[in-house]
Amino acid sequence: MSTELKLSSPDLDELSAAVSGLGIQEKLLVECTEDFFSIIPELQKNLPDTFLWAPLIAGPDVWKGEIWKTSDESLHESVIGYMSYDHKRCDELYAEAEAAWNEGNPELAAEKLKSFDLGMKRHLGEEENILFPAFAEATGMVGGPVQVMLMEHDQMRGVLTQISEAMAANDMDTAIALGDTMVILMQQHNVKEEGILYPMIEQHIEGSMQEKIRSLQTYIAS
Numbered sequence: 001m002s003t004e005l006k007l008s009s010p011d012l013d014e015l016s017a018a019v020s021g022l023g024i025q026e027k028l029l030v031e032c033t034e035d036f037f038s039i040i041p042e043l044q045k046n047l048p049d050t051f052l053w054a055p056l057i058a059g060p061d062v063w064k065g066e067i068w069k070t071s072d073e074s075l076h077e078s079v080i081g082y083m084s085y086d087h088k089r090c091d092e093l094y095a096e097a098e099a100a101w102n103e104g105n106p107e108l109a110a111e112k113l114k115s116f117d118l119g120m121k122r123h124l125g126e127e128e129n130i131l132f133p134a135f136a137e138a139t140g141m142v143g144g145p146v147q148v149m150l151m152e153h154d155q156m157r158g159v160l161t162q163i164s165e166a167m168a169a170n171d172m173d174t175a176i177a178l179g180d181t182m183v184i185l186m187q188q189h190n191v192k193e194e195g196i197l198y199p200m201i202e203q204h205i206e207g208s209m210q211e212k213i214r215s216l217q218t219y220i221a222s
């Protein structure tokens with residue numbers, strides 16, 4: 001179940017009240033004509049470890065994001081759980097884009113592809129800016145599996161750029177077809193992260209996982 005909240009400006013009180021009222025597994029779709037991502041870190045401080053969020057559209061005319069509560073503690077307490085969930089979330093955004101395109105709804109397809117692009121870029125950023133450096137610091141390991149993942153990130157970013165270019169040229173057929181290529185790359189990549197690298201990260205990095213997930217959730221607001 002999901003509800004919608006349209007903010008006329010980034011109003012922390014209004015957003016806090018709406019998130020507090022969410023039931024478990026309920027999703028709040030937030031929309032604002034200004035950048036409300038900047039108040040998410042404050043919202044986290046107000047309601048620590050009670051919700052998760054993800055950006056969907058980052059301007060320039062509208063900002064959209066989704067906020068939800070979950071009874072699945074692994075999403076707040078395990079890097080494997082949190083990051084694997086985000087893999088699935090990105091997969092679904094692409095599947096929704098493809099479905100909208102097949103159903104003759106190009107506007108929705110384009111919006112979903114933009115959310116897919118944003119979701120993927122922030123996900124790669126969470127790994128490259130927070131998780132991989134923390135792992136390198138804890139283990140002193142700089143080559144190996146992380147190096148392989150980084151090369152695959154470059155490959156995926158290349159396809160995301162091609163998707164954006166096709167969309168800018170109004171060539172949605174090509175954009176959707178490239179999305180299929182992207183899904184194959186992602187599946188091969190994600191299986192290695194979920195099966196090998198994330199467990200290694202969880203085993204080695206310092207500090208609580210809960211804290212790491214809080215910082216990942218703050219990172220995607222920037």
Ligand SMILES: [Fe+2]
Nearest residue numbers: 124127149193
């Ligand atoms: Fe990755």
Ligand SMILES: [Fe+2]
Nearest residue numbers: 083123127193
């Ligand atoms: Fe990943």
